[in-house]
Amino acid sequence: MREVPEQQVIATGLPAALSVAGTVISCDAGVTVFHAGQPARAVYFLVSGSVRLVRYGRAGEEVSLHEARPGEFFAEASLDSDCYHCDAIANESSELLQFLAPAMRNHLASDVTLSREWMALLARQLRTARTRVERLSLKNAAERIRHLLYSEGRGDRCEVTLPGTFKELARELGLSHEALYRTLATMVREGIIEREGMTLRFKESASRI
Amino acid sequence: MREVPEQQVIATGLPAALSVAGTVISCDAGVTVFHAGQPARAVYFLVSGSVRLVRYGRAGEEVSLHEARPGEFFAEASLDSDCYHCDAIANESSELLQFLAPAMRNHLASDVTLSREWMALLARQLRTARTRVERLSLKNAAERIRHLLYSEGRGDRCEVTLPGTFKELARELGLSHEALYRTLATMVREGIIEREGMTLRFKESASRI
DNA sequence: CGTCGCATTGATATCGCTCAAATCCGGTGG
């Protein structure tokens, strides 16, 4: 994890007011950006790569809380929290912008546009998280996949192209990867969905919820 | 759902700046405050009673997204959204404060203190939702109950007193109520937890995570 | 007192997890 303070980066999705306030950080796959329990010093913006936020179950297994994608902030909720509540680990070689919490709070207090954007961002993340709660509350695998397509899909056939692997999707859906593969295969066999590589869609125009 | 515009209410947990800006609404058990798909006209603050936010599965069954408790806002995420994304239904006779979205946006733009409180509130809700995601990602019922105690419990024995019924808790945990009762009974029998009416706690001082 | 919904426990079926093994694919080194 090496810091490159003077570099100038235009990052898509970054509020204009923040374009010069961040510290660029590059980190390799597997590097931990921060640990749960550490004082929450900064908020991060993912420029490129991918970072996962995880906690650990009693058996030591990872539980995925969130997968940050380029153009997203993460650890935003830590702005008014004493310490981080999860680990942040780079899935691949990634570039981050780091915004120290005190500076960020100042910006938010003085810039109305930024604070509006920030509230919108938090609200969006909140909706996303609640959608995921809803999905995980469904009892069976096929329903979770349907729900994924309905809530994330584009167009009337609810097309989704996976950003990662099927194993990652399985974790996101709270399933073992075997269960996911099997359920997908069954749904394709039954003519419910189509699959082309990493793209999924309904076979028929979506019969609503 | 009857509106009582002139009433003056001191509501605990409500930011001071909003204490005079809301419309008091009283509604009986079962009344729908808003429907999914309706234009998002307002944000609500629950003064007393309880309101659940739900969507509906394919079989028409309710899927609980959130249970608002007194002192909480709900539909906060709808401030920058065109329409509501779920139904809000009163579980019991409840009192709400309604804040129309345009007025709310004005307040947020002009009052830095309020906007800071609002961001903190969104961040808190976000953390809560992510904790719930984490909980639902656990594979078995006992782990989910442990997780609930660890993340919501008070004191070194992680004591939790349920705000609602065990059936509601079961929905919150993504379990059937039968599975919840059985798992609780087993955990009590095995000396892992204690149960006194609606209060749960670990038998031993919490062995961390 | 009757009814309704929660609480509780039993029986059974099913779904998804676990272990296992084979294949595929991209990358790496010779």
Add this chain to the structure above:
DNA sequence: CCACCGGATTTGAGCGATATCAATGCGACG
């Protein structure tokens, strides 16, 4: 160019946990 390696993908078999259906008790409420 090819052999090899690791991780993703895919399918099989068996088991265990949870859902589902069912029945009963119990307390609140009209």
